[in-house]
Amino acid sequence: MRTSTSSSPWSLAMQTASIRFDLLGAPYLKQIIRQVRDAVFDTIVEMLPDATNKTKMNADTLKDIYIRKMVKVSSNDDRWSLFALNNEFGRCIELKFVDKMKRQFEFSVDSFQIRIDPILENPSAQRPTVVIESMYGDIHMALSHLKERLIDTRKPEEIRGGGLLKYCHLLTRGYKAARPDKCRQLERYMCSRFFIDFSDVATQEQKLKNYLDNHFGSNSDQWSLSGDETDSEASTSQAPSSIMAQNQLRYDFLMLLYRVISESTVCLMSHDRKMTLQMVDRLAFQVSMSMYSCQQPAVAGHIPRTTLFYLQPNTSRWIPVV
Template identity: 45%
Template sequence: MDHSDEEVIVHGECEKVSEENPELGVGRFNVLSWDQVRRLDEVLTEAVPVHGRGNFPTLEEVVLDCLLDFLPEGVSKDKMGPQTLKEAYVQKMVKVCNDTDRWSLISLSNNSGKNVELKFVDSLRRQFEFSVDSFQIVLDSLLLFYECSEHAMSERFHPSVLGESMYGDFAAAYAHLLGRLISTRTPEEIRGGGLLKYCNLLVRDFVPASEAEIKTLERYMCSRFFIDFPDLSEQQRKLESYLRNHFIGEEASKYEYLLTLWGVVNESTVCLMGHERRLTLGLITALAFRVLAEQNTIPNTAHVTCYYQPAPYASDFNFSGYYLPSSQPTVTYLPSYSTWLSCS
């Protein structure tokens, strides 16, 4: 489940689970504080509209009661097949089945970008990209509380809820979240290398936790991205999809994001031939100018150098760059350059 604009873990200090229990592992788990449990309860009970043809039940009903009936009252369910529901509500469906990963995902549409994603996992080798998105919350105790308790939740009466960081160190990951720091491990294990998410974090004012390590990590991110998306057409589809899904209502940030991505690819790509890298950089540049055109915005040209290429006939020795009357001696201007020249 993805509630992209919400940070469930927001307040209070985390209470460490006793490390005497070897089953829990050292540092991976924490008991959520009351403020965190209360925020989690607010998120689960908040009605998140899913935009389509009809109403949609609350997030609490979907997650806690596993309701499969998304139709509003009064609609004949007999006439509504799976394809109709898919067209009305589902933004994307993903199914992965290989030697290490077996999982599926259904993303339900929301025009404001707060998509509800339901992920069903049998096995998943890599369960996070960066430390700040590595948190998982075990809802069993909360589900049991909703089912059995006759009293409202309060600071003195609420279930113990267990949180886990798949990053491996809950305290460190929590500190990264509060400090808006970027940290990951072995990005070559992530599909796409985490490159697009990394640039997204940079645009949102996150900074690398370790400047010494980040350049090495960037090279791994770029290498894995181009392994997974080797063709220019695949890269274009992926970038357009990412912009469409992750910048809803934030059109002004798309240009900054593409500039950031251009810089990382330009500086940290070591796995491509020179002409391949230039093609990818050209694609990112074209997308950036398309974004500006869609916004009817003129880019800042303070640090831009304009180049032009002389016409082919300019290299002809018989070509005169100036028109002179025939009564005067003919003077031939011979340009000696054969490449792009600066306008300045």
């Protein structure tokens, strides 16, 4: 949730920080969660167009329209819940309620937390102390990484999925490794944990599709795109340039993921590794099909459905053969 347009390290930290409530054990937790949810919904209603009949917008209606996912985790090491607002352009806003969480960050740039317990415990306090911290450990180094767009983490083997998908996502957005000499070692740890948590190709594919929809805009119907199917209605309602930009980012992400898995996976049998790479390559091909079809004008009501693509040696871009 963006709170400032300033480019200072602290304002950048606020753009990536999560608000933490360490109150799941309190008897009034449900009331707090409901108050936060209602405050978010009230804000959404205020931002609706004036022509909207706001009197019919109740909590259940807004939940169906704007809540994309709701997660609750309860185990010996983790007890937390969150709800994420729906998004079409990869702009994720999540509200998380934490009692305990074994691993509280993936990379240094997303390790910031705003602890607002004093406000909740004493709402009448005139100047409560709110603590901003980095779970990475060194907040000044984390701020430096955020400002300079650098990727670094600690013990990636403790991250669910190893942080592999977010690592490739950050690279796609122009981030660079803070320690290039440790990059290959980091990738191996991430790949190993990813394939431990997602051991079969079907689970890997579903996880990958969900990640793409959550972080590169929702366009799930394109995954069924083949020689005899069209793009989703939601996608075609967007400007072609917007669709192209989203799909280009998706494609770049998938090609980076393909490269990392190909070069840094040491924990899989040859057959399993090949199956995973084929799955990633197939998804990238489907995205490239969407990109190419967006550029083609309709002729007598006909939109080209198939084309031939060629991948040059030592490159990561499919070239349409016309």
